[in-house]
Amino acid sequence: MSYQATIEPLGETIEVEDDQKLLDAALRAGVWLPYACNHGVCGTCKVDVLEGEVEHNEASSFALMDIERDEGKTLACCATLVSDIVIEADIEEEEDAQHLPVGDYTGKVVRIEDLTPTVKGIWLEVPGDGIEFQAGQYLNLNVPGVEIPRAFSLANPPSEKNVIELNVRHVPDGQATTYLHEQLKMGDELGFTAPLGRFFVRKSAPEPMIFLAGGSGLSSPKSMILDLLENGEERAITLVYGARNQAELYYFDLFSKLARQHANFHYLTALSEPADTDDWDGPRCFVHELAEEHFGKRFEGHKAYLCGPPPMIDSSITSLMRGRLFEEHIFMENFFTAADSAKPARRSALFKKF
Amino acid sequence: MAAKPRRLNLTQKYQLMTRGLDWETTYQSMDDVFPYDKYEGIKIKDWDKWQDPFRLTMDAYWKYQAEKERKLYAILDGFAQNNSQLNISDARYMNAVKIWMQGVTPLEYAAFRGFAMLGRGFRGAGARVACQFQSIDEMRHYQTQMHAFSHYNKYFNGFRQFARIRDRAWYLSIPKSYFEDAVTAGPFELITAISFSFEYVLTNLLFMPFVSGAAYNGDMATTTFGFSAQSDESRHMTLGLEVIKFMLEQDEGNLPIVQQWLDKWFWRGYRLLGLVGTMMDYMLPKKVMSWRQAWEIYWEESGMALFNDLARYGLRPPKYHEVATKEKYRITHEFWCTIYQFSHATALYTWIPTEEELDWFSAEYGELFDTVYRPRYEYWAELDRKGERFFQKRLPVVCNVCQIPIFHTMPDDPLMNCCLVSEYKGTKHQMCSQGCKDIFDHEPEKYCQAYIPPQQIYQGNCGGATLEAYKEWLHIKDEETGEYYGSEDHIMWEGWKAQSGKPADAPA
The missing domain is CATH 3.10.20.30 (Beta-grasp domain)
Structure with missing residues (x-):
């Protein structure tokens, strides 16, 4: 009840x-x-x-x-x-939040693609009016045989209302992601609830934007950046993305192309543990280290959006704050796998969001 | 026709009634009007960035506080009319309340004064308003504590003339010097010392044990004022967090200044809390938790979680916190051993813990207690049985910074006394620890002027250069000092117990 x-x-x-x-x-x-x-x-x-x-x-x-x-x-x-x-409650209203109604939908699988050896792209067709969402929001997906719905960020821009894209990393022994990786097939129908979450771009804020993403945390930044560029955004946008090795680095071509097309969009990537066989002469480090290097450890005067595994978020927050960008300018969606939430780090009441 | 005015929401009302009342001065410069908020070196680029940690307006404040008062005094009246002093666990417990009344209640008054200064001192209106509310809160806490305890004053020793002994008693310079050190610093250091270090970081170690201890030992008067005060503490604690964040976010040059203050005020606060820990461990006949356990929960877990978060700003945990953690097995025992030997010169009673309590200490504190402190208590108990209750003949040497008798031991050797000396302008100053010595050495000109009661007493400035003359000047009578067993409090308590048919406690 x-x-x-x-x-x-x-x-x-x-x-x-x-x-x-x-x-x-x-x-x-x-x-x-x-x-x-x-x-x-x-x-x-x-x-x-x-x-x-x-x-x-x-x-x-x-x-x-x-x-x-x-x-x-x-x-x-x-x-x-x-x-x-x-x-x-005594909390601030967010000017840029759209407060879109949450609904229950059914989508049909129209495309499945291996984005990396561990991440699958899954496209669901939603007939009729499709779904309205803000770039950065997520859905709760009902996976057959799994009791609790699982959260996945929407990777497509909000302009694509009828076909939505999810990027699903296979969590070893994870019930839901194992099903989605091993059993899901074209034409299957999946129920979901959307849009959810309060991760969105503060479009009314004047500052240039930094997106820090790691691993499969690229979905929201992808949706947000595509949405911004589609709508003629002129402020500087920097995406700093890190993956473990070259095989795990996905949508490289898409973002490289966008960077060539838009002078205000900068795309930086780093690999943390390149494989011996990788043909990589780019930076070998973590996302926060690449960001520190690129911005000379000064982040003042930006808005930052973070998406990725908890250790990456944690290091990134510290880098941003040491570089004098504070809580009110940092936004993120905290995602935890079932294993992460079993051992929450002890936190004080110092910060509202972290 | 004019539209009917809309009711203001909380935020609008707050804005109008606080920052909306502020103005930039013109015929006097702002620096002349607010002369103190720059000289400590804290740089504030934009006072408007101050985030009000709570939005409270004066009209709502009066309404809620008045209601709290009505409720509290209704309970205190009932407490007095029902002779509820009979419900406490044991008359030894009263010494916890005495130490609070003598040592901590005056701090509430000192905080009232300090926040009144801050309520005038900061040029940012948001910060000023928050400090003004807190100033009134502190005055309220001071008064309600005094009123809650006044019923006990009808029966027990040690409560009367608390204001005089606050000024004159040598051992009460421990809490007093903490606040006097803070109010004689600049406004940012003062608010860091009180709102952050004391109210935010250490309040759980101060308030929780005392209020739960009171509840556990049947003291409804204290428990009720405790809850009443705690409903104000949320504002005080959020103010502490806000001020730290504000200083750190306003200018990176503020970081080393703030770090130095956190180092200093953590250590000063920790030293002061040794007294509260001793009260918890020794003065509560029904134990809530040991100091060791409280330290582990409230510092090693909560406190370190806070400093892990503060690390994002580049702050590190306060210096010597690891020394404080090493001392968790001994500090309250060293403290009690000291009070035991000097209680003839205090308005408190002391005693050797009962066998059952000694066993509790053994369980909570392990081998160190059994090998070092328990034998001391057994020795003193033996002397007591022979009619030679042990008291020191002279007052102790106290630390030039925390003003606690120099009884603490070396961080890694609980059998070696720690006394460090700094020489300044040809005079030697003794300190109890590296933490206190660092504080002295950082501002020797300030601490060389500290009023050190035992020195003043022996110089003859406090009624005469003998303990007897000093006690007379203090207006402390022998019957309200010294050993608990056989004291007026003890005899009265046994009499009450006999009347109620409950068995009286046997002396240790």
Whole structure:
């Protein structure tokens, strides 16, 4: 059993399990709410319940006083839902978020291609009006025989509404990706929910853009960059992409060609562990190292978008911050495989997004 | 006709009632109006980039705080009317409350003064408003603590004339000097010392053990004010985080200054908390958790997680944090051994822990406790049985920085006393540790002026150059000092227990 919570002023709707705390559900769904103590004594996570009913549970009577309860306030860290609710939290509205409605779709497999030895491109045809999404968003894919839907970023630009592209890395022993790599065939139908996520380009911000991507984290940057260039973007766009070896480096030709066509688009690649047989005279390093070298360790005055495996994201954030680009200018979608989420790194409340 | 005015949302209201009230001065320069926020070397390019960590306006503040007060005082009244002092675990527990009242409650007042200064001192309106609210909070915490404890003052020793002993008692210069060091620094160092190091990094080690200890030992008065205060702490803690981020993001030249402050205030805060740890370990008859365990949870896990995140700015963990971690097995025992020997010169009682408590220490602290501290307690207990309760005849030498008696031992040798000396302008100054010595050596001109109570006492500046004359000047009577067993508190407690039919505690 679960309820829905709509979070204003974002307009984002999330699922909250029966005995799950509102704050926990929001953070897991990628919606940051202010919080500190996480057990009902400090009051940092106080929100207004505009519609619906909540249970306050162990919220301290000082952190959430009776008059506040009467006024419809609750502490998100303690609140559980007894109906669908709408809350208003003290968070900033994002000018560039489009708040597109989430829907359930069925797509037919129309193309499957090996992009690298471990990454398959899968194209799904969505008939009729197709789907509307913002470049950078993802979908939740229902994989036959797998109970929980899996998240994949949309790799095509939003202008292509009827055929969507997913890049799927094979996770060894991963139930869903093994199915998609080994059993999926042309003409199969897959159900999915989309669009999801709050990773999108801050188009209204004036700064030039840096995209840092690693491994199979190229999907969102690809969609975002194609969308920007299609729409005549004139600000500088730099894509720094890293792969392990040459065989894992994909869409090299596509981005090289775009770089030739658009003077404001720069494409940099590095291999971290080139194979002996690789014909590679480019940089041999990690993404963050290549970015540091290219920008001379100064990132001030940019907006940065990160996508890739957690260690790459982690090193990139540190490089950007040491280069004086701070949290409000850094955007990312955090993706975890089932194995990653089993050992979350302990974090403090210093940052909202990292 | 004019349209009906729209109700303001929280953000708009906040903007209008805080930054909207600010202005750039014209007939006096801003530097003259705010003379102190530049001389520490912190560079702020754009005060508008200050992110208000909470959006609270004065009208909402009064409304909520008034409601908190009503609630708290209703509970305190009920507490007093029901003679709830009878519900505490044991009268020895009262010494934890005494140490709080004597040592920590005055810090709330000092914080009120400090934040009032900051509420005037910063040229950014957002920072000023946050500090003004916190200033009022601190005054409220000071008052509510005093009121919560005043009921105990009717029955127990050690609470009366707390303001005088705050000024005069030699051992209370430990907490006092922490804040006086902070308020005599510049505004950015002050807010780093209090909001970040004390309230954010170390507050879990200060507040959690004390409030849960109170709850565990049946002290509802303290527990209730604790919850009431904690509902303000969220604002204080987020202010601490914001100020660090703000300084680091505004200019890269701020990094080494901030690092030096974090090194200094971590060490000063850690030294001060040794007193709280001792209270936790020794003064709570019902134990919540040991200092060792609290250190592991709140520093080694939470504190290091914070510094891992701060590393993204180029900050490293504070100097000597690994020394503090080595000391987690001994600091509270060294502290208690010291207080035990000097409690005849304090408004506190001390005692040898019971057999059961000694076993708890053995389990929590292992071999070091069994080989070093337990034998000491057994020796002193033996002297006590012979009627020769051990007290030191003279006051101790105290550290020139943290003002704690120089009892700490070498980081790698718990049997070797650590006393380091710096010479400045022909005078020798003693410090308890490399951490404190570094602080002295960085600003010798400041610390050579420190008021060191034992030195002043023996120079005859505190009523006379003997312990007896000093105690008279302090207005401390012998019956409110020294050994707990046989004290007025103990006798009264046993009397109450006898009346209620519960068995009285046997002396150790």
